Amino acid sequence: NAGVTQTPKFRVLKTGQSMTLLCAQDMNHEYMYWYRQDPGMGLRLIHYSVGEGTTAKGEVPDGYNVSRLKKQNFLLGLESAAPSQTSVYFCASTPGTLRNIQYFGAGTRLSVL
Amino acid sequence: GNSVTQMEGPVTLSEEAFLTINCTYTATGYPSLFWYVQYPGEGLQLLLKATKADDKGSNKGFEATYRKETTSFHLEKGSVQVSDSAVYFCALSDLTNAGKSTFGDGTTLTVKP
Numbered sequence: 072n073a074g075v076t077q078t079p080k081f082r083v084l085k086t087g088q089s090m091t092l093l094c095a096q097d098m099n100h101e102y103m104y105w106y107r108q109d110p111g112m113g114l115r116l117i118h119y120s121v122g123e124g125t126t127a128k129g130e131v132p133d134g135y136n137v138s139r140l141k142k143q144n145f146l147l148g149l150e151s152a153a154p155s156q157t158s159v160y161f162c163a164s165t166p167g168t169l170r171n172i173q174y175f176g177a178g179t180r181l182s183v184l
Numbered sequence: 185g186n187s188v189t190q191m192e193g194p195v196t197l198s199e200e201a202f203l204t205i206n207c208t209y210t211a212t213g214y215p216s217l218f219w220y221v222q223y224p225g226e227g228l229q230l231l232l233k234a235t236k237a238d239d240k241g242s243n244k245g246f247e248a249t250y251r252k253e254t255t256s257f258h259l260e261k262g263s264v265q266v267s268d269s270a271v272y273f274c275a276l277s278d279l280t281n282a283g284k285s286t287f288g289d290g291t292t293l294t295v296k297p
Contacts, residue, residue, distance in 0.1 A: 075227075101283075102282065102283045112289065113273070113287050113288060113290055114228075114273070114287045119282065119284065121282050121283070163227075163228075165283050165285075167283045171277035171283050171285065172218070172230050172233065173220075173277075174230075175220075175227030175228045175229065176227050177225075177226055178225075178227050
């Protein structure tokens, strides 16, 4: 009954370092999303995927890259971290049916010093 | 494009008080409407939903009615508890938009004993 799992839960980076955030879902969902959540700014969509092997840009894609090599996994990469990328990152998935309920992971808290 | 505007917070209530959090939306199609709740340190989870005009979503004592004429989906609860303290997000989803959801900025509710 895992649902959407994000790893790691916490990470501290220095400016210029790179890292990959992993999102895994076991619900056979077609669509997956990466958001960032900042105080007073709600959720902003970074990138999303409508199926294995496909990705698309969201509202705030700059500085991030993504890959969806397997249906159950959606990776978010930061090639050269900047302090402006300090945030809480959430992954979500949805089956893409009429209901379109999004299922969220517990989040990754990232600090870039 | 689609947008969601919800009541600014924070909202502080005493236990057993009546709660209303206003939410209005703008959408080009016929969206589904949702309320999500986020407890401290967790991801968002679905609280309730409505998929067509005049539908009422309800869960855990919370209710919201899809009002197409006023483009609103206000969240209500007759008697709040301390355990309802959380951040509440109103959201809409449009099937024509790659299953993406548009979220409001969130309203923080604190219930005091």
